[in-house]
Amino acid sequence: MNRAEKAALQLQAVAVLRMLKETRTYEELSAVTGLPAGDLNRYVNGHVLPGADRASEVVEAVGRDALADELIARVSFDDEGYVDNSGVVFDQSFLDLVAPVAAETFSFESPDVILTAATDGITLGAAMASFFDARLAYAKKSKETAVEEFIESRQRLASGIELTYYLPARAIDAGDTVLVVDDLIRSGETQELLLDIALQADADITGVFTLIAVGDEGMERARAITDAPVGALTTFE
Structure with missing residues (x-):
C-alpha cells in the first residue's frame, strides 16, 4: 500500500465512523467498533487519523455491517417481489462509502474500467470508478446515434423476450482489467x-459486485463465468 492509498483508506474509515456517529453516542459507537470512545472522538472530529491496520478493520468489518444495515433500512419490496432501491441508488454520498468497503471486503484488484448497465447501475459505477481512479463504461439497450462500432451481447430470456446490450467498442481496450458492478442481481441475465x-473486448475480469443480491441464482450464474471474486453488500432470500 503506497502513501496515497493509505491516506485514502484512513479517510474512508473516518467517513464510516462519522456516518455511524450520526445515530450513536461515542459509548455506543465504541460497543459497535470495539475501539475506545476517546480514540473515536479524535477520529470523528478530525484531530487524528486511525492507523492503516485499524482503518482497514473499520472499513472491512464495521463498515460492511453498518452499510448493509443502512441499505436494508432503505429498500422495500412490493407484493410481487419487485425491489424499490431508489433510496440507495440516488444517494451518491452513501455509494461513495460503499466503494472502499466493497474493495476491502472482496479484495477486488484495481481495475482499468468499471462496467455497468444503464441506468440504475450508473451511480454505483461512478462511485466505484472514482474510488479506483478508473474509467466508467455503461452498456445500454439502445445504440448511440453517432457511434459507429459497438460490442453487442444478446440473450433470449425464458419469457421469450430478447435482451440486448450495446457498448461503444472504444469504451474497453483489449487487455483492460474490468470490474462489473450493478445495483441489483436477481437472475443474473444482465450481468451475464x-x-x-x-x-468480447478481450478484457480481464477482476470481479463482479452488486449492492443487492436477491437469491443465489444470479450470483452463481456470474461465478460460473468468472473465477474472479463475486460479491454483494447484502442478500435477500
Whole structure:
C-alpha cells in the first residue's frame, strides 16, 4: 500500500465512523467498533487519523455491517417481489462509502474500467470508478446515434423476450482489467451480458459486485463465468 492509498483508506474509515456517529453516542459507537470512545472522538472530529491496520478493520468489518444495515433500512419490496432501491441508488454520498468497503471486503484488484448497465447501475459505477481512479463504461439497450462500432451481447430470456446490450467498442481496450458492478442481481441475465461484453473486448475480469443480491441464482450464474471474486453488500432470500 503506497502513501496515497493509505491516506485514502484512513479517510474512508473516518467517513464510516462519522456516518455511524450520526445515530450513536461515542459509548455506543465504541460497543459497535470495539475501539475506545476517546480514540473515536479524535477520529470523528478530525484531530487524528486511525492507523492503516485499524482503518482497514473499520472499513472491512464495521463498515460492511453498518452499510448493509443502512441499505436494508432503505429498500422495500412490493407484493410481487419487485425491489424499490431508489433510496440507495440516488444517494451518491452513501455509494461513495460503499466503494472502499466493497474493495476491502472482496479484495477486488484495481481495475482499468468499471462496467455497468444503464441506468440504475450508473451511480454505483461512478462511485466505484472514482474510488479506483478508473474509467466508467455503461452498456445500454439502445445504440448511440453517432457511434459507429459497438460490442453487442444478446440473450433470449425464458419469457421469450430478447435482451440486448450495446457498448461503444472504444469504451474497453483489449487487455483492460474490468470490474462489473450493478445495483441489483436477481437472475443474473444482465450481468451475464456485461461479462460477455468484457470478454468480447478481450478484457480481464477482476470481479463482479452488486449492492443487492436477491437469491443465489444470479450470483452463481456470474461465478460460473468468472473465477474472479463475486460479491454483494447484502442478500435477500
